[in-house]
Amino acid sequence: MRPAEPAASLTTPPTRRPRGRRRIARRATPYLLIAPTIATLLLVLGYPLFDMVVLSFQDMTRKELFAGTSPPWAGVDQYRVVLSDHFFWVVVARTVAFAVVCAALTMLCGLGFALLLREVSPWVRGVMIGVLVAVWAMPFMVAASVFRWLSDADYGVINWLLGRFTGSDFQGHNWFANPWEGFAVIVAVVVWGAIPFVAITLHAALTQVPAELEEAARVDGARGVTLFRHVTFPMIRPLFVVVAALSTIWDFGAFSQIWLMRGGQPERDYYLLGVYSFIESFAVNRYSAGAAIAVVTVLLLLVGSAVYLRQILRTGEIE
Amino acid sequence: MSIDSRRRRRRRRADAVGLAAAAVMAFPVYWMVLTAFRPASRILHVPPRFWPGPFTLDNFRRAIGSDTFWANARSSVVVGVGTVLISLVVGTLAAFAVARFAFAGRRALILVLLAVQTIPLIALVIPVYLLLNDLALTDTLTGVILTYLAFALPFTVWMLRGFIVAIPPELEEAAMVDGCGRLGAFRRVTLPLLAPGLIATSIFGLVQAWNEYVLAYVLLSGNDKRTLPVWLVSFQTGFGTDYGGLMAGATLTALPVVVAFLLVQRRIAAGLATGAVRG
Structure with a gap:
């Protein structure tokens, strides 16, 4: 991690005091520089977020969308309907479980890869990093298409392998008939695509761990798991927390993979919050209900964001 | 056994595990490319063939030819x-x-x-x-x-x-x-x-x-x-x-x-x- 960089070197006043106008110009410079970014973000992020909240207190349907009239106010009706619906809470629980399982598996495999990368010969490391980077760059939709082919009922490799190793016949087994199995495939594609980012980041962190530290612990008799838990891991922990928080946040917003795996028409058993909000808005045309679900999603995500931001503040990265 | 040879053994084992892990990660990509270059008759086949065989560009022609x-x-x-x-x-x-x-x-x-x-x-x-x-x-x-x-x-x-x-x-x-x-x-x-x-x-x-x-x-x-x-x-x-x-x-x-x-x-x-x- 980079050390905190004092940003002052260019702003310390030179020996001769600048005249008043110059000083104002100097003061204004950073604000002029960030103005275009602020303006753009207000337009493409600030306003839509604000509008989303407003929308969730209204009742917008297809009629208002096409007429361009402003939708009637609905107060907290949308929230009352959404939050009192049992199915909504099922989806919330499912989304949380999905994000946690995906993130946990990703972190575990990513950490495994990162540790392996330290142990192997240079040429093997080259091969592994090449593969990781190639997988990293794969578009979600490409990955989802490939996994759909792998899990094909009749000609998929997965069914064939399972048949081979369990001895029973998996030919024609449909992975998406049972949502648990369907989600297993979806988790697999999400985790597969997410491992490289985690592995490469943690690998970079591990290379910063001083060799002497582990050597010293080894002399003191620390081995294997003990060595890792008490010496190595504490060194990479800040980055580990950041990456884990990010992974959870991203998996929480999963949409495309499910969308593609279910051919653009996910069954209710496959709804996560993102899918639910999307379908309420664009399939059922209840935009306000969709917005209310999206607002709840963002609020739930604040927990993960708080962990992420706190850890980054702690590392002193932004000083 | 000397420390050196133990280290070498450890590294060889790590290499083997590393390559296996890389192979598992790479397999979906490999399978995608392999399928893309395969004639249709060999794609839908049980048991699947894991090695490259006859080679065709037909699939690409069809993909690019889509409207x-x-x-x-x-x-x-x-x-x-x-x-x-x-x-x-x-x-x-x-x-x-x-x-x-x-x-x-x-x-x-x-x-x-x-x-x-x-x-x-x-x-x-x-x-x-x-x-x-x-x-x-x-x-x-x-x-x-x-x-x-x-x-x-x-x-x-x-x-x-x-x-x-x-x-x-x-x-x-x-x-x-x-x-x-x-x-x-x-x-x-x-x-x-x-x-x-x-x-x-x-x-x-x-x-x-x-x-x-x-x-x-x-x-x-x-x-x-x-x-x-x-x-x-x-x-x-x-x-x-x-x-x-x-x-x-x-x-x-x-x-x-x-x-x-x-x-x-x-x-x-x-x-x-x-x-x-x-x-």
Whole structure:
């Protein structure tokens, strides 16, 4: 991690005091520089977020969308309907479980890869990093298409392998008939695509761990798991927390993979919050209900964001 | 047994595990490419054949021959390049301010830049759609580019900030002592040193824009305006189980970004995690 960089070197006043106008110009410079970014973000992020909240207190349907009239106010009706619906809470629980399982598996495999990368010969490391980077760059939709082919009922490799190793016949087994199995495939594609980012980041962190530290612990008799838990891991922990928080946040917003795996028409058993909000808005045309679900999603995500931001503040990265 | 030989054994075992893990990770990619180059008769086959056999370009011909492939590829390029160019120009200014100036609100700005990267795009789809609808920008690439700035700009600023911080400010100061204005110092000293950072950042932005699906799917309704990921999905539903064509399409969609990524991955190693670069 980079050390905190004092940003002052260019702003310390030179020996001769600048005249008043110059000083104002100097003061204004950073604000002029960030103005275009602020303006753009207000337009493409600030306003839509604000509008989303407003929308969730209204009742917008297809009629208002096409007429361009402003939708009637609905107060907290949308929230009352959404939050009192049992199915909504099922989806919330499912989304949380999905994000946690995906993130946990990703972190575990990513950490495994990162540790392996330290142990192997240079040429093997080259091969592994090449593969990781190639997988990293794969578009979600490409990955989802490939996994759909792998899990094909009749000609998929997965069914064939399972048949081979369990001895029973998996030919024609449909992975998406049972949502648990369907989600297993979806988790697999999400985790597969997410491992490289985690592995490469943690690998970079591990290379910063001083060799002497582990050597010293080894002399003191620390081995294997003990060595890792008490010496190595504490060194990479800040980055580990950041990456884990990010992974959870991203998996929480999963949409495309499910969308593609279910051919653009996910069954209710496959709804996560993102899918639910999307379908309420664009399939059922209840935009306000969709917005209310999206607002709840963002609020739930604040927990993960708080962990992420706190850890980054702690590392002193932004000083 | 000597420590040396024990070490060597340990390394050999690690090599074996590492290669096996790499093989498992690589298999879906391998299978995609293999299927893409296979004649249809050999694709749907039990048991699957894991080694390359006869070779054909038919699948690619079918994928490229689908009505809108070239138009969709063009859309992807326009959207990717447009997003990257705008966020680079706008973002470099802000990154410079954040890296080089102490000003009130700097910390708040950074927190906002980081926080907004945790908002899932799917939550933004509805209001963004309505906004562009009001501006009459739905079904235009301009609208999509504008929307993509929501995720591309924050991470561009944050990543470039890291690269600028790594350039010693003394270099600029020296240039200014030698008579360059601040702008001249930036253009002649900082910018050339920043080039690798600009390249790495643009590749990341390009990959993100190239891969994005939800917004493109909602915002673009004309078949010929859609980007490649959307094309790939429609290709999928349209062709049923034409896995050869699908895998050829998938290969074509993935190829540019995989190549670009492999080219720049060295430059990005460490400062990444806190930059929230989405893979």
